[in-house]
Amino acid sequence: LDAIGEAGIGLKDIQFAAVGNSMAGLITGQESVRGQVMLKEIGLGNIPVVNVENACATGSTAFFECWMAVSSGYCDVALALGVEKLFCGDTARSGGALASAIDVDIEGRMGFSFLGWYALEARSHMEKYGTTQEQMAKVCVKNHHNGCLNPYAQYQKEVTIQEVINARSVAWPITLLMSSPIGDGASVAILTTKEVARRYTTKPVFIACSELTSGRILDARKPDLPGLTELLAKKAYDKAGIGPKDIGCVELHDAFSPAEISICEDLGLCKKGEGGRLIDERKTEIGGSIPVNTSGGLGAKGHPVGATGLAMVTEVVWQLQGKAGKRQIQPAPKVGLVQNGGGLVAGEYAADAIHIMKR
Amino acid sequence: LDAIGEAGIGLKDIQFAAVGNSMAGLITGQESVRGQVMLKEIGLGNIPVVNVENACATGSTAFFECWMAVSSGYCDVALALGVEKLFCGDTARSGGALASAIDVDIEGRMGFSFLGWYALEARSHMEKYGTTQEQMAKVCVKNHHNGCLNPYAQYQKEVTIQEVINARSVAWPITLLMSSPIGDGASVAILTTKEVARRYTTKPVFIACSELTSGRILDARKPDLPGLTELLAKKAYDKAGIGPKDIGCVELHDAFSPAEISICEDLGLCKKGEGGRLIDERKTEIGGSIPVNTSGGLGAKGHPVGATGLAMVTEVVWQLQGKAGKRQIQPAPKVGLVQNGGGLVAGEYAADAIHIMKR
Numbered sequence: 001l002d003a004i005g006e007a008g009i010g011l012k013d014i015q016f017a018a019v020g021n022s023m024a025g026l027i028t029g030q031e032s033v034r035g036q037v038m039l040k041e042i043g044l045g046n047i048p049v050v051n052v053e054n055a056c057a058t059g060s061t062a063f064f065e066c067w068m069a070v071s072s073g074y075c076d077v078a079l080a081l082g083v084e085k086l087f088c089g090d091t092a093r094s095g096g097a098l099a100s101a102i103d104v105d106i107e108g109r110m111g112f113s114f115l116g117w118y119a120l121e122a123r124s125h126m127e128k129y130g131t132t133q134e135q136m137a138k139v140c141v142k143n144h145h146n147g148c149l150n151p152y153a154q155y156q157k158e159v160t161i162q163e164v165i166n167a168r169s170v171a172w173p174i175t176l177l178m179s180s181p182i183g184d185g186a187s188v189a190i191l192t193t194k195e196v197a198r199r200y201t202t203k204p205v206f207i208a209c210s211e212l213t214s215g216r217i218l219d220a221r222k223p224d225l226p227g228l229t230e231l232l233a234k235k236a237y238d239k240a241g242i243g244p245k246d247i248g249c250v251e252l253h254d255a256f257s258p259a260e261i262s263i264c265e266d267l268g269l270c271k272k273g274e275g276g277r278l279i280d281e282r283k284t285e286i287g288g289s290i291p292v293n294t295s296g297g298l299g300a301k302g303h304p305v306g307a308t309g310l311a312m313v314t315e316v317v318w319q320l321q322g323k324a325g326k327r328q329i330q331p332a333p334k335v336g337l338v339q340n341g342g343g344l345v346a347g348e349y350a351a352d353a354i355h356i357m358k359r
Numbered sequence: 360l361d362a363i364g365e366a367g368i369g370l371k372d373i374q375f376a377a378v379g380n381s382m383a384g385l386i387t388g389q390e391s392v393r394g395q396v397m398l399k400e401i402g403l404g405n406i407p408v409v410n411v412e413n414a415c416a417t418g419s420t421a422f423f424e425c426w427m428a429v430s431s432g433y434c435d436v437a438l439a440l441g442v443e444k445l446f447c448g449d450t451a452r453s454g455g456a457l458a459s460a461i462d463v464d465i466e467g468r469m470g471f472s473f474l475g476w477y478a479l480e481a482r483s484h485m486e487k488y489g490t491t492q493e494q495m496a497k498v499c500v501k502n503h504h505n506g507c508l509n510p511y512a513q514y515q516k517e518v519t520i521q522e523v524i525n526a527r528s529v530a531w532p533i534t535l536l537m538s539s540p541i542g543d544g545a546s547v548a549i550l551t552t553k554e555v556a557r558r559y560t561t562k563p564v565f566i567a568c569s570e571l572t573s574g575r576i577l578d579a580r581k582p583d584l585p586g587l588t589e590l591l592a593k594k595a596y597d598k599a600g601i602g603p604k605d606i607g608c609v610e611l612h613d614a615f616s617p618a619e620i621s622i623c624e625d626l627g628l629c630k631k632g633e634g635g636r637l638i639d640e641r642k643t644e645i646g647g648s649i650p651v652n653t654s655g656g657l658g659a660k661g662h663p664v665g666a667t668g669l670a671m672v673t674e675v676v677w678q679l680q681g682k683a684g685k686r687q688i689q690p691a692p693k694v695g696l697v698q699n700g701g702g703l704v705a706g707e708y709a710a711d712a713i714h715i716m717k718r
């Protein structure tokens with residue numbers, strides 16, 4: 001209702017909804033028609049509702065859906081809702097639900113987990129490029145600082161490099177503070193055509209591109225292929241006619257802090273192997289040349305799975321519109337990028353999404 | 360792989376996939392990235408994969424998605440996959456998963472079930488229009504007969520009116536034989552543009568429209584509103600520029616046999632209240648004027664939830680192409696219709712879909 005209010009539209013204007021939720025089936029027992037059950041609560045029915053899922057990229061998938069529905073001319077006004085309830089008084093149940101975002105018959109039975117995957121990726125980065133645990137901790141410190149400026153963040157508390165490094169090790173080099181928390185949350189984006197948008201706002205944000213992909217079927221004999229996000233970013237920049245140097249703010253998928261370093265490289269914000277230097281030189285801070293995760297990122301803002309991708313979109317839209325309050329980049333950026341990855345199948349993200357927005 | 364083979368395309372031609380599955384989270388524990396896990400098995404990755412859910416209308420939702428992706432120009436070739444595994448050696452677990460397709464906090468806690476809803480609708484039809492249990496049994500007999508002609512049907516066994524009526528009553532007037540069974544299954548449709556289709560086939564089937572909606576927020580003081588399917592059918596006929604008299608074959612959602620009678624009316628195949636007469640006069644048989652559920656319908660062909668809508672599409676495509684074997688309508692119809700409803704929220708289908716196809 002906040003989003004509909006902010007957009008200034010009525011319930012009756014909404015012609016299509018994509019609802020992203022990843023784990024209600026395993027947490028609350030509600031499967032199959034989750035979106036209809038939720039939208040009923042605000043009195044919204046009698047429109048096409050598609051319930052979508054793509055693990056941690058679920059919210060982005062709902063966004064992609066609505067972008068497709070509007071850009072295809074199927075409808076004029078579409079609502080993308082991402083929502084997740086992970087708290088249920090039983091951490092093992094929440095953890096089990098999160099683990100359903102990998103291939104449960106293969107990686108699952110092997111006992112392989114997201115945490116393990118992110119830790120392996122982080123160690124590989126350290127080995128190849130000399131990245132340090134301290135640089136990873138700096139990402140965490142920056143994002144927790146940003147979280148303090150975001151009233152919607154789950155954690156609004158500063159941390160120090162030493163606190164991050166000394167926190168309980170969960171899978172070296174990842175410590176507890178470098179890990180995104182379990183949390184509840186929801187986020188919404190309302191998408192429409194240029195023409196309709198002009199009726200409601202003088203500060204429209206345009207979608208330059210919305211790209212979604214799934215992981216490749218990799219060949220173990222070719223370990224040095226470019227990463228999925230790197231390839232997707234190239235495609236997104238091509239489609240949008242925008243390059244990494246044009247980007248003024250980025251929300252990216254720091255499910256664990258080290259990921260921010262390598263994803264900055266994948267997005268072309270710096271050269272391969274220089275992600276550690278980027279954080280050392282403070283370029284990704286709010287006052288830096290390319291602020292990253294001004295919302296606090298997944299680690300501090302939180303990571304309610306189905307909502308995450310849309311919360312990233314929301315942050316970028318607010319930054320572009322100059323509505324980001326205490327964490328506003330000055331002057332407001334003209335172009336922003338969202339990268340949202342999710343799931344794990346056969347050694348890569350099962351789903352990866354990039355959206356580029358501009359004003 | 361059968362579908363890809365029949366289409367004559369290669370894996371590399373597929374640019375987008377929508378995967379419909381409704382209950383794996385509760386049956387096998389695989390949530391979130393079900394499509395990627397499945398498509399990996401055939402070596403398909405690195406394309407946008409959207410996992411969709413809409414209870415019993417899940418397969419139709421995957422179809423709608425692909426229709427949107429191709430008709431929008433987003434891609435040229437899209438794969439819609441619907442799949443369900445309901446057998447798990449624990450009927451209570453399967454039943455529980457099926458019950459997750461209603462609002463579990465409201466209808467669920469009340470103990471209200473699909474069966475109860477369909478029985479109430481059937482009794483209301485009997486009261487309003489004098490429809491009899493025998494007429495409902497005739498639907499079941501017809502569909503089981505059709506199932507005998509379909510090598511893909513779960514049940515390939517004739518039943519008699521007396522057997523149907525004398526079967527165990529599960530919610531009067533519905534008996535066990537009038538109920539769709541628990542089953543596993545999968546179905547696929549490959550959608551493409553006219554131009555591309557002509558490269559691969561001389562018998563293309565065109566999508567005249569694909570319509571999806573969700574239930575309304577009803578007002579108990581207005582009990583005599585037209586039904587959701589009735590309204591959706593009007594919209595679909597308008598969009599397609601096709602009327603009920605043009606339709607040569609129909610696959611519709613007979614989750615329980617009585618539903619076929621009222622849905623025939625909703626689709627305008629006969630007047631309101633005359634659905635019973637339609638089956639008495641044998642018009643919906645394969646040799647009749649408007650054959651319905653030539654596949655055997657949900658009751659005999661089976662109802663693997665996520666696959667059902669796409670299995671309906673497949674049957675209509677085969678009928679239009681003259682590929683329906685022993686159950687082929689002669690001459691092959693020129694226009695066919697699919698109606699696929701699913702879930703229950705606030706007293707109506709949570710999702711309802713109609714696709715009209717023509718050659």
